[in-house]
Amino acid sequence: MTSQTIRVELGTRSYDILIGEGLLAQAGERIAAVLPGARVALVTDENVARIHLETVSASLERAGIGVTTVVVPAGEASKKFDRLQEVVETVVGARLERGDAVVALGGGVIGDLAGFAAAIVRRGMRFVQIPTTLLAQVDSSVGGKTGINSRHGKNLVGAFYQPQLVLAATDALDTLPRREFAAGYAEVAKYGLIGDAAFFAWLEANWQDVFSGGPARTEAIARSCQAKADTVAADERETGERALLNLGHTFGHALEAACGYDADRLVHGEGVAIGTALAHRFSVELGLCPAEDAERVERHLQAVGLPTRISDIPGGPLSADELMTHIGQDKKVKRGRLTFILTHGIGRSFIADDVSPERVRDFLQRELST
């Protein structure tokens, strides 16, 4: 069994990400080692509860850890105030104290919701992530962003809050629907595209092994976590370079919003895949990036089964105006000018903070008419 440890260096808030097989059944001992004596509130969703809760609960019990479990409905709709209140009141009602932990067992939705609850109960409890989607393992569980959605947009309410431990059980992904796995893979490819052309080339050669499990999957997850951890360590609060991680995300978020966050139409990683392809094509159009690189990106994303065109999204057609409205509400806006992550080619992304809204609209208009 392959397993790797990545240390996220954040001074007194440093922590380990363990990546490998069999970690769900080791959750109890691993948590007890880091947080001796802590009780936990285990937050999960209905899908994950059905498949993996028993394994984790049994492990916690074996380690003598007292557990209160909160199961919320699966899906993005759980990232909202009412659900946050429910989790918070359950944690407080269980009389957990600051030294006790909230444990997130699930995808990014659960990590974001439970992490935010951990951040605000008693102004900060301990927090452990057990991400069970590829997206959560390589992205949302690393970096300390937690939160919920506002009526006015996604992730507009939350906290920066670091966990004490992340357990990325790679074999927990065996039960993930292929579509969700591919969605998470969009974030994996993103790390190569931002700043590591060799990793992207490795993925082009090895993606089938990553999808089927074993050492290549562990390797891809570890390299992704390392890339994100390095970026976060350099810029925890996203005042600079961390923004590179938003490659594909300004377009992606707008697409998700325009689809009303309807997972039947588009899940986050699919939005990122289309957004990444758009960011490359937009960079080509601006004369910044070679056309071959954009084509290579599109080919790879398509090979793994990801959408790359707005027209790949099922359901009614989207409008450029609607997408622009969502882009304007996106949190990467600074005093009226648009900030986008653009690229000079594979592995050479950069932050452009003065993109003209008109150029973006024109570009989207053309994309929509093809």
Next chain:
Amino acid sequence: MTSQTIRVELGTRSYDILIGEGLLAQAGERIAAVLPGARVALVTDENVARIHLETVSASLERAGIGVTTVVVPAGEASKKFDRLQEVVETVVGARLERGDAVVALGGGVIGDLAGFAAAIVRRGMRFVQIPTTLLAQVDSSVGGKTGINSRHGKNLVGAFYQPQLVLAATDALDTLPRREFAAGYAEVAKYGLIGDAAFFAWLEANWQDVFSGGPARTEAIARSCQAKADTVAADERETGERALLNLGHTFGHALEAACGYDADRLVHGEGVAIGTALAHRFSVELGLCPAEDAERVERHLQAVGLPTRISDIPGGPLSADELMTHIGQDKKVKRGRLTFILTHGIGRSFIADDVSPERVRDFLQRELST
């Protein structure tokens, strides 16, 4: 016009507290100096809106600052999830960005609610406090604790979040009901009792001038802010010495809870006054504190019109069991043992973290039967 500036030293999060007359009418220029170009969401309550909103709004307008105003009902009941959501959605809906500010204009309720909203909108906006009660000026606006109440207890949900500026307009207190002024005064006296016997003696001699306004009031507020700022700078996240600020508060919170947070029966500072008297009498009973000191404390609190006995609270009688239940839910509990701030005498408080629940119950029983 006397005015003083206290610098709260917290590294990159350091900020100034300005204390003096006329600051409401200077709010715009003062905020613009610290946060040039920022727009603001002004959060206040119905009482304060009636009396002071016009002055502050006009000042912001003169300084060219765009304002969105949120007025919530006055009173503790506004420190809850629904109201937080309302404030947050209003701020987000006004499209304020991270560099824009939430401004709290009001007492501790508004400061706690608005500060928490500032902490979580976009994972942290700028924040300015304009405290308009004595309690808020000397206590809640200093130190960065923000939050709301849970169904299970007070202040159990929140964030540590520092403002960029505090404007303590001492003349804004002229419109404060005398009862509220006295309640805030309990916190002023507390600073003397914790660690500054000379300040307590000064208050015994000068309290009437503090109540009537002018230089003595500014002086008392400045010394109180300085005492709290020093403690917070030494221990921002309350892992140690900051707990001393809870003198009178474990009892006080239990009394407030037992009264159902009914302001007609007991406001926070009155709970603190009784709690402080109780902490001194309990310390005498434990052989830790001279009886004369406890009597002197009680005499002074009574002189300014504060309650010092549980039986001073109007309405039905309270029970020791009920108070103990609330003490057990208080956040100063660590793994079953009670932490209390006790005292060796005036100006000599200390943290006792192994107080036996039985002794506390016996003590309360006797207090209740006198």
